[in-house]
Amino acid sequence: MTPDTPSPRNTPPPAAGRSLVPASAGTSNNATSIAKAATPAGAAISGGARTGTGTGVHVGKVKITTLLRNGRYQLTDPTRGGLSVIDFGNRDDREEWPGKRFTDSDNVWGDGTVRSRQSAAVDAYFAAGKAWDYYKSTFGRKGMRGNGKGPSAIVHYGKGLAGAEHDNDLWFGDGKDDKNPLTALDIVAHEFTHGVTFSTVGFAGTSESNGLNEATCDIFGTMVEFHANLAADTPDYLIGEKVNLRGDGNPMRYMGRPSKDGKSPDYWKPGIDRLDDAHHAAGVANHFFYLLAEGSGKKVINGMAYDSPTYDGSRVTGIGREKAARIWYKALTTQFTSTTHYKNARAGTLKAAAALYGKTSAEYKTVQEAWTAVNVK
Numbered sequence: 145m146t147p148d149t150p151s152p153r154n155t156p157p158p159a160a161g162r163s164l165v166p167a168s169a170g171t172s173n174n175a176t177s178i179a180k181a182a183t184p185a186g187a188a189i190s191g192g193a194r195t196g197t198g199t200g201v202h203v204g205k206v207k208i209t210t211l212l213r214n215g216r217y218q219l220t221d222p223t224r225g226g227l228s229v230i231d232f233g234n235r236d237d238r239e240e241w242p243g244k245r246f247t248d249s250d251n252v253w254g255d256g257t258v259r260s261r262q263s264a265a266v267d268a269y270f271a272a273g274k275a276w277d278y279y280k281s282t283f284g285r286k287g288m289r290g291n292g293k294g295p296s297a298i299v300h301y302g303k304g305l306a307g308a309e310h311d312n313d314l315w316f317g318d319g320k321d322d323k324n325p326l327t328a329l330d331i332v333a334h335e336f337t338h339g340v341t342f343s344t345v346g347f348a349g350t351s352e353s354n355g356l357n358e359a360t361c362d363i364f365g366t367m368v369e370f371h372a373n374l375a376a377d378t379p380d381y382l383i384g385e386k387v388n389l390r391g392d393g394n395p396m397r398y399m400g401r402p403s404k405d406g407k408s409p410d411y412w413k414p415g416i417d418r419l420d421d422a423h424h425a426a427g428v429a430n431h432f433f434y435l436l437a438e439g440s441g442k443k444v445i446n447g448m449a450y451d452s453p454t455y456d457g458s459r460v461t462g463i464g465r466e467k468a469a470r471i472w473y474k475a476l477t478t479q480f481t482s483t484t485h486y487k488n489a490r491a492g493t494l495k496a497a498a499a500l501y502g503k504t505s506a507e508y509k510t511v512q513e514a515w516t517a518v519n520v521k
């Protein structure tokens with residue numbers, strides 16, 4: 145849906161709830177559905193699963209499940225709803241061209257450099273598979289849309305495009321000079337989560353709800369990073385730390401202290417709905433989630449130092465990221481609506497915490513404290 149950075153065609157962001165390439169479930173349509181057609185459907189793909197190895201730009205060396213078909217291997221995963229990867233050849237005419245399927249003769253994919261077109265494909269494929277696994281094992285969710293079908297991840301989209309996007313499928317540019325593909329684990333899982341929110345809440349309306357949409361994607365993007373627990377991508381509460389989007393070596397966003405990016409507020413304030421980028425309005429909810437999971441003040445996680453502040457100087461003790469994620473997902477799927485704003489999000493997560501842990505629980509109390517700590521009361 146909403147592009148996470150400007151699109152190469154400078155297309156204005158689509159109206160919330162609509163896609164840049166208009167396509168709805170069950171409607172046949174240009175690039176996305178043709179790309180999907182590269183995946184044989186249903187029973188046709190059962191039985192051909194093979195285990196290959198890949199080396200991504202960001203994920204390092206990993207095992208992947210591929211499909212053997214007519215003597216060639218494909219990046220199509222029969223065990224994850226036909227999830228697949230398409231090479232878009234650094235073109236951007238997605239309304240005209242379906243892209244090209246990756247195939248391979250020895251089931252060894254990529255070499256970790258951008259010189260191999262397969263490397264970014266391995267990243268996107270592996271990361272989308274990890275997102276699939278995380279949602280399934282944690283919440284029993286069947287795929288991105290809950291329908292058991294895997295999306296296509298389209299890599300090498302556009303020229304020098306430092307952006308990624310969900311639009312029924314998942315689209316990834318190669319970054320500045322085509323040297324930093326936007327296929328890191330947290331970014332792929334962020335886009336995958338756009339598919340989850342699109343098919344559950346369908347956030348729309350004010351940019352507070354768009355901010356909550358982006359925050360949901362950052363939250364689960366981060367949870368998938370922790371779930372994957374890769375040596376090549378040490379789990380952290382940073383977003384986009386592997387892709388050097390702005391060329392300054394810094395992450396795109398910081399959940400423990402969102403203002404470190406120079407743009408995102410740490411705390412709710414009036415007018416936050418007028419921020420021109422929903423990723424910045426997401427800061428308040430990202431910060432809430434970090435505080436709920438890890439607590440305030442100084443902390444070292446996986447060797448990385450955090451120092452998360454609170455609005456009123458209060459001290460918050462975290463309940464752990466697994467519980468925090470359960471509360472957020474339950475609120476997302478049972479409480480949030482398309483126009484949920486920050487005050488509603490507080491109420492919704494409290495209802496979720498009450499349902500999961502009881503109204504007198506430490507978890508419930510910490511949800512209250514963490515929202516208050518980001519000035520949502």
Ligand SMILES: [Zn+2]
Pocket residue numbers: 146147148334338358361
């Ligand atoms: Zn996003």
